[in-house]
Amino acid sequence: MIKHYGAEGKIVVVVDILRATSCMVTAFAHGVKSIIPVASLEECEQYRNKGCIAAAERDGKIAKGFDIGNSPYSFMDTSMKGKTVALTTTNGTFAIQRSTAAEEVVIGSFLNRTILGNYLISQPNDVLVLCAGWKGKMNLEDTIFAGALVEDLKNHFYYENDSAFCAQTLYNSSKKDLFKFITSNSSHYKRLKSLNLDKDIKFCLQNDVYPFIPVMKEGALVSMTMESVKVDE
């Protein structure tokens, strides 16, 4: 459930830039067939026993007992092609589970920014951008992406809440050098700093690397077909 901001009838865009939703887009671009977002490490382990690839992150690191966490580089391996991935992360998978009331749940990141924006413009539904944040709190990088999306959609939607305008203002204050703005100011970056994730972060802040939109279908993310995302020029 998304308190105060009902998901009913809306397309919910789940955003966890560092790094769950960036990973999901990367995975589909490398041929992954589907991604099952799971809440617990135990559940993730069970999917591994059924032959899925199991990816698990806790507190920015690969969870103990797993080989893959949520570095986008882990999902670029050609051995991923056609596979199903079970993924659990600190914030991103929880955000997906809160969105069950939505008309549709899609995955947003800088990596698929423009194609996602075009898709949202082509649909009749209202849009709710759900930033995963960090353990229930807002964070900088997800809010900035939400602002980028508001900027892209501004001629096609009006916004209902001040949060959309605030995110847009933040994006416009930071867009000249997103990496510098985020690494200078983000509390999440400070948490991740010791983990040497600058390469991951730089990757996740690139616009339009992969024209893929992950979408929830019957409990798993799949890649939206290109016909669905085509919009009139």
Added chain:
Amino acid sequence: MIKHYGAEGKIVVVVDILRATSCMVTAFAHGVKSIIPVASLEECEQYRNKGCIAAAERDGKIAKGFDIGNSPYSFMDTSMKGKTVALTTTNGTFAIQRSTAAEEVVIGSFLNRTILGNYLISQPNDVLVLCAGWKGKMNLEDTIFAGALVEDLKNHFYYENDSAFCAQTLYNSSKKDLFKFITSNSSHYKRLKSLNLDKDIKFCLQNDVYPFIPVMKEGALVSMTMESVKVDE
């Protein structure tokens, strides 16, 4: 209870710029003895029957059956001197009630901005700025004031959450013309527009009009004594 951001041991600054906390500061500047924040109109009515001045706002307007709402101009009357006011508003009084776990609850507004900042700097406690927002959602004007406070405290505190940095960025984007920024972009302003409250809003956006800090003591707001707020120059 303040979810995710514990109030324990902290000074909580409650902020409801349009207009509850601006009114509270104005009221003390005009000699009001104490303000009892109450949740319901019924409770407010009961205090009136006990001889208090009853002020009640709902959805931006004076609540039915009351003479005073939350226009700061209503609290400038000399007849207020020495009186106790029972006040209920849509968002501000609820925010106060959520802060009971705090070490101390104080009231913030542009009207008492600098003296409040100086007081916070003089105290050993961490500070949590609680924006009342609008019916559970964030709003622009409270967030901008939180950012003004972050700006004033930046050499004395470090911030724990990205929300403080985001608020500061918003304040710095808007400070050249707060009135224009807020009236062009705030959803709350759009709600209030038909009520012709521009005069109230202009008043509430002025810095340092009244050197008073309302503080909660045994269920009521009183004005902090000047000795408590004195800081070394």
